[in-house]
Amino acid sequence: MRNAFKLTAIFLIGLAIASACKKKTNNPVEFSIDAQNLTPCTEGNCRFEYVNYSEMPDERGTIKTGQYRIFSVTKSNSFSTTRIYMQVPMQDDDRFLLTDADIQGGKVKYLFSCPSCDYFNLLPIAGTVKGIKIADLNNSAEKWLLDAHLVLAAEKSKTPVDTIHIKQYFSLAVK
Numbered sequence: 001m002r003n004a005f006k007l008t009a010i011f012l013i014g015l016a017i018a019s020a021c022k023k024k025t026n027n028p029v030e031f032s033i034d035a036q037n038l039t040p041c042t043e044g045n046c047r048f049e050y051v052n053y054s055e056m057p058d059e060r061g062t063i064k065t066g067q068y069r070i071f072s073v074t075k076s077n078s079f080s081t082t083r084i085y086m087q088v089p090m091q092d093d094d095r096f097l098l099t100d101a102d103i104q105g106g107k108v109k110y111l112f113s114c115p116s117c118d119y120f121n122l123l124p125i126a127g128t129v130k131g132i133k134i135a136d137l138n139n140s141a142e143k144w145l146l147d148a149h150l151v152l153a154a155e156k157s158k159t160p161v162d163t164i165h166i167k168q169y170f171s172l173a174v175k
């Protein structure tokens with residue numbers, strides 16, 4: 001009886017030590033996005049697309065060859081065009097997460113052009129961008145589902161002035 005007690009005690013202590021030493025795997029990229037309440041295109045023309053092996057555009061919005069996947073949202077109407085670019089490393093094969101630090105590091109850009117507007121430049125200062133690759137179904141083209149929440153502030157300011165929420169499917173851009 002004593003041996004059984006000692007053996008059980010040793011087993012429980014060993015199990016406790018093994019579980020205490022187990023590496024924690026809180027991977028922040030483990031999430032899901034539901035396809036409900038997608039961002040509509042209420043007026044004008046909207047595009048939700050991405051390009052592979054590219055780099056973030058300059059201030060004019062020119063995309064060049066690089067090592068990233070660039071997701072872009074373009075909304076245009078008769079008097080203005082708004083573009084949002086999100087830069088993600090190509091090694092993120094099936095999902096990615098951009099955080100406040102990534103946004104503050106310049107991985108998200110907001111460009112607004114309007115020839116006749118009195119406008120000040122806005123910059124993304126916080127938020128999240130989540131993306132999940134949608135599996136190819138019936139030999140259809142690859143798609144990504146993105147859910148982005150972006151906080152914008154005036155240039156050289158940290159005071160939020162606008163918030164943008166985008167939840168939509170992105171298709172590979174046609175060249």
